[in-house]
Amino acid sequence: MKKPLILVTNDDGITAPGIRALVEVAQMIGTPIVVAPDSPQSGMGHAISIHDPLRLHPSTVFDGVEAYACSGTPVDCVKLAKNVVLKDRQQPDLCISGINHGSNVAINILYSGTMSAAMEGSLEGIPSIGFSLLDFDWDADFEAGKPYIKQIIEYALQEGFGKSSLLNVNIPKLPFAAIRGIKVCRQANARWKEEFVEGTDPFGKKYYWMSGEFVNDDGGEDSDVWALDNGYVSVVPCGHDLTQYQSISELKKLEVSS
Amino acid sequence: MKKPLILVTNDDGITAPGIRALVEVAQMIGTPIVVAPDSPQSGMGHAISIHDPLRLHPSTVFDGVEAYACSGTPVDCVKLAKNVVLKDRQQPDLCISGINHGSNVAINILYSGTMSAAMEGSLEGIPSIGFSLLDFDWDADFEAGKPYIKQIIEYALQEGFGKSSLLNVNIPKLPFAAIRGIKVCRQANARWKEEFVEGTDPFGKKYYWMSGEFVNDDGGEDSDVWALDNGYVSVVPCGHDLTQYQSISELKKLEVSS
Numbered sequence: 001m002k003k004p005l006i007l008v009t010n011d012d013g014i015t016a017p018g019i020r021a022l023v024e025v026a027q028m029i030g031t032p033i034v035v036a037p038d039s040p041q042s043g044m045g046h047a048i049s050i051h052d053p054l055r056l057h058p059s060t061v062f063d064g065v066e067a068y069a070c071s072g073t074p075v076d077c078v079k080l081a082k083n084v085v086l087k088d089r090q091q092p093d094l095c096i097s098g099i100n101h102g103s104n105v106a107i108n109i110l111y112s113g114t115m116s117a118a119m120e121g122s123l124e125g126i127p128s129i130g131f132s133l134l135d136f137d138w139d140a141d142f143e144a145g146k147p148y149i150k151q152i153i154e155y156a157l158q159e160g161f162g163k164s165s166l167l168n169v170n171i172p173k174l175p176f177a178a179i180r181g182i183k184v185c186r187q188a189n190a191r192w193k194e195e196f197v198e199g200t201d202p203f204g205k206k207y208y209w210m211s212g213e214f215v216n217d218d219g220g221e222d223s224d225v226w227a228l229d230n231g232y233v234s235v236v237p238c239g240h241d242l243t244q245y246q247s248i249s250e251l252k253k254l255e256v257s258s
Numbered sequence: 259m260k261k262p263l264i265l266v267t268n269d270d271g272i273t274a275p276g277i278r279a280l281v282e283v284a285q286m287i288g289t290p291i292v293v294a295p296d297s298p299q300s301g302m303g304h305a306i307s308i309h310d311p312l313r314l315h316p317s318t319v320f321d322g323v324e325a326y327a328c329s330g331t332p333v334d335c336v337k338l339a340k341n342v343v344l345k346d347r348q349q350p351d352l353c354i355s356g357i358n359h360g361s362n363v364a365i366n367i368l369y370s371g372t373m374s375a376a377m378e379g380s381l382e383g384i385p386s387i388g389f390s391l392l393d394f395d396w397d398a399d400f401e402a403g404k405p406y407i408k409q410i411i412e413y414a415l416q417e418g419f420g421k422s423s424l425l426n427v428n429i430p431k432l433p434f435a436a437i438r439g440i441k442v443c444r445q446a447n448a449r450w451k452e453e454f455v456e457g458t459d460p461f462g463k464k465y466y467w468m469s470g471e472f473v474n475d476d477g478g479e480d481s482d483v484w485a486l487d488n489g490y491v492s493v494v495p496c497g498h499d500l501t502q503y504q505s506i507s508e509l510k511k512l513e514v515s516s
């Protein structure tokens with residue numbers, strides 16, 4: 001049987017330890033091909049490069065793996081992989097993004113370059129998964145999550161995702177023996193409460209630097225935040241329709257001109 | 259009665275004609291305060307500045323209106339408006355973003371800085387609306403849409419949005435007399451089909467520049483694309499939960515360790 005082709009990307013950049021761990025898992029299952037940003041792109045959300053040209057450089061950072069460093073955003077990487085690198089070639093069976101250095105639960109899917117790359121894969125018709133580890137350290141230990149990542153990728157390739165084509169997977173910062181398993185759940189209703197640190201630069205000019213804390217307003221036991229707090233790997237199947245359907249009829253009065 | 263405070267932002271930059279038109283409408287209804295990017299930020303999606311300090315400069319581009327140019331993304335502008343400019347002051351009654359030079363229908367809500375700024379407003383607890391005109395020209399005529407923008411803002415301030423706190427409004431490129439009214443609708447299932455133009459820079463190095471066409475796979479007569487094609491102003495109430503609920507039970511098998 002032909003080995004599955006697995007497109008691998010991330011937002012921490014092609015040299016990040018997280019993507020190396022993901023490529024290692026992909027090599028166990030199929031043939032990885034990497035198109036990832038040439039510099040860190042955290043927090044880029046679903047940004048795309050409209051007004052700038054993009055560059056693509058072959059990279060040798062992964063032994064025996066076809067890889068390219070791209071000057072653009074994570075979403076640009078997926079678009080270039082599909083439309084330039086793999087143009088007239090076999091299209092990927094799966095797109096995986098990460099492993100992100102840090103959590104992407106709840107609405108962080110909107111801010112996250114890791115998840116936006118996976119979202120772009122799914123919009124391009126490729127089943128896609130974003131993986132994140134709840135550890136911001138560059139030296140984070142990605143080993144404990146690998147068996148779960150392998151299980152989820154194999155499941156995705158064999159069974160598909162049901163009606164979804166995008167999974168948001170977060171892995172708790174725990175040793176393998178302490179992880180209690182996988183929970184399929186919904187996005188928690190949690191949010192960031194920002195604070196801006198004010199400072200003065202060496203030239204006497206004022207600046208603001210974003211900081212803040214993550215606040216969970218969601219008491220449910222079926223959310224990704226709950227699953228992770230309780231030692232599970234969280235898996236949220238995602239879509240890309242943001243319509244709030246129940247509000248359509250409520251707003252019909254707007255159609256009557258005032 | 260106290261005049262409503264209306265936060266105005268955009269992604270085309272503080273000097274764009276579209277935001278000037280929006281400020282003019284806001285002045286008819288309440289007190290606008292502007293925090294907008296100091297440079298064009300189209301296609302920035304929900305990007306935020308994590309690794310860089312942000313700057314905020316008072317701007318005099320709007321006569322008699324408190325305004326600030328911000329060095330960050332559209333989402334940064336909303337966060338700074340709430341947490342720095344309006345810290346310890348009255349919070350906005352409404353956040354409006356635009357008028358974007360160009361369409362933001364269907365999944366363009368994910369790529370659009372205009373809509374991401376409005377999304378951020380709604381995440382911060384402020385009812386928010388993004389406005390876009392289906393005309394990419396810098397010299398686009400924003401006058402025809404103004405009565406509809408005024409009507410929608412007044413409705414939002416008086417009636418709210420129902421269970422939603424975010425509206426995506428697109429205005430057809432038509433003279434006022436030809437616009438048939440407002441349609442409240444859902445996000446169309448349409449997508450971009452990209453092509454990359456290849457070129458060589460003055461130093462002999464290859465580049466790729468994104469291009470493409472918008473493809474509508476959605477035959478429904480209740481979508482934003484249908485409404486605009488038929489001469490209506492489209493209004494889509496939006497949420498921020500991307501969970502694909504019907505897939506949760508389908509994926510439960512994943513919870514059984516292999």
